[in-house]
Amino acid sequence: MRVGVPKEIKTNEHRVGLTPTAVREYVAHGHQVTVEAGAGLGAGFTDEAYVKAGARLSPDAATVFAGADMIVKVKEPQPTEWVRLREGQILFTYLHLAPDPEQTKGLMASGCAAVAYETVTDARGGLPLLAPMSEVAGRIAVFSAAETLLKHNGGMGLLFCGVPGVAPARVLVLGGGVVGMNSARMAMGLGAEVVVLERSIPRMREIDELTGGRVITRYSSIGAIEEELLKADVVIGAVLVPGAEAPKLIKREHLKQMKPGSVLVDVAIDQGGCFETSHATTHEDPTYVVDGVVHYCVANMPGAAPRTSSEALNNATLPFGLALADHGLNALKRDPHLARGLNVLKGQITYPAVAQALGLDWSDPFGVWPHG
Missing domain, CATH: 3.40.50.720 (NAD(P)-binding Rossmann-like Domain)
Known part of the structure; x- marks a missing residue:
């Protein structure tokens, strides 16, 4: 051929x-x-x-x-x-x-x-050709969030890992799949406090075991999302419905409840995004602000590496x-x-x-x- x-x-x-x-x-x-x-x-x-x-x-x-x-x-x-x-x-x-x-x-x-x-699927129901880029994107999402949190990049001026006597960033990860797991592990490794919202109980057990209980897992519900948004400095959207448009888990009205200068990173932007206020951006101009919340919605995050x-x-x-x-x-x-x-x-x-x-x-x- x-x-x-x-x-x-x-x-x-x-x-x-x-x-x-x-x-x-x-x-x-x-x-x-x-x-x-x-x-x-x-x-x-x-x-x-x-x-x-x-x-x-x-x-x-x-x-x-x-x-x-x-x-x-x-x-x-x-x-x-x-x-x-x-x-x-x-x-x-x-x-x-x-x-x-x-x-x-x-x-x-x-x-x-x-x-x-x-x-494309595999015998275990996974997405083997999406997985490697999800791994890369999940990790890049954390680096990008940490950079965006800095004041000169539009964030609240918070050091992602904190210092002795000052708390690190609190990171909320929506979804515990490949992207979510890689984001959670990377954020944890950089010293952040991490919460993952997920609906699969076996997956939450797996996350708990893999991270030694250092990542907090919660069952994903409307109430849990709203509670965690109030505390989050960074939210990483990592939800996926194979082939379909991503569900909008965070609405415009939720942004007013978040901390000014907090950061949303929408890894699901290729599938339409999981935040109502998301629209695709590029590495040249990666962020924009809505209601005081910085959005990072680069549509090809793995392209940075x-x-x-x-x-x-x-x-x-x-x-x-x-x-x-x-x-x-x-x-x-x-x-x-x-x-x-x-x-x-x-x-x-x-x-x-x-x-x-x-x-x-x-x-x-x-x-x-x-x-x-």
């Missing part, structure tokens, strides 16, 4: 769809890989490294898209990219379609088969990508977990939560499967 890797063009996005190490694996499987010149530079991978791994270099993205049977990316295609997709072509990347009707329409119009990293993120992402995506390259769309028939990643096929939405979020019809993917 001809596999194409264009350079990411979303603002401040420096990750790359395939590392040279991954390219070498595709080539070893007999596939032709074309990489846009400079695609890996932001993550520290030179064009020479790609050539050494067996890739061909292309001078521009248009050539990459035109010559590929499968496009491997990191972030969702931008408007100039989705118009380059075509019927029969496979797109393998993060999509986050639920809060993005325009991208969804663009992918449907292209006729491509769009496979989303974030909805592109080397680590690209390598971690490729470790997870490689076997699935190779399956698609080796078998085409038949790989989805062979692996029901990979099939869960299919969001759009032949102009139709094939993931129920996306269709529900956008008020569109859902089609059984096997009912619209290409013949032959």
Whole structure:
């Protein structure tokens, strides 16, 4: 199969769809890989490294898209990219379609088969291609919160870890999944007081065991959220409904109850955000203030560590990508977990939560499967 890797063009996005190490694996499987010149530079991978791994270099993205049977990316295609997709072509990347009707329409119009990293599952019910970026994002969220709390960044002027005789920041984490666990452990390690709100009792037991009881766990309810918001210096939104738009757990009226200069970090912003007042920001201009509360809502937090993120992402995506390259769309028939990643096929939405979020019809993917 001809596999194409264009350079990411979303603002401040420096990750790359395939590392040279991954390219070498595709080539070893007999596939032709074309990489846009400079695609890996932001993550520290030179064009020479790609050539050494067996890739061909292309001078521009248009050539990459035109010559590929499968496009491997990191972030969702931008408007100039989705118009380059075509019927029969496979797109393998993060999509986050639920809060993005325009991208969804663009992918449907292209006729491509769009496979989303974030909805591929595993035998344990996890999201193996979302997990590595959730780990990175959860940790970066804590660093970002600590920086934002400083006065010159708009925060209340609180040192995250405190000093002897002065209390550290109190961090409220909404959700105890991969993002929440990594945020909680990182915040705890930096000396903060940490509370995690979660609805899975087994997960709360796991958090308690992993942190030696140093992280407070509470069952997530409206009342618990409201009580904890009054005490929190930092709130990290880490809730996820696979493929669907994130629930809005904090409303505008809640902000008036919070401490002036406190910080909200919305890691769920890719799925629409879990705070009512959230809107996506960039690493160039990451924060804004609503009712005295600083919002940090960067939509590609792992992009701040592109080397680590690209390598971690490729470790997870490689076997699935190779399956698609080796078998085409038949790989989805062979692996029901990979099939869960299919969001759009032949102009139709094939993931129920996306269709529900956008008020569109859902089609059984096997009912619209290409013949032959």
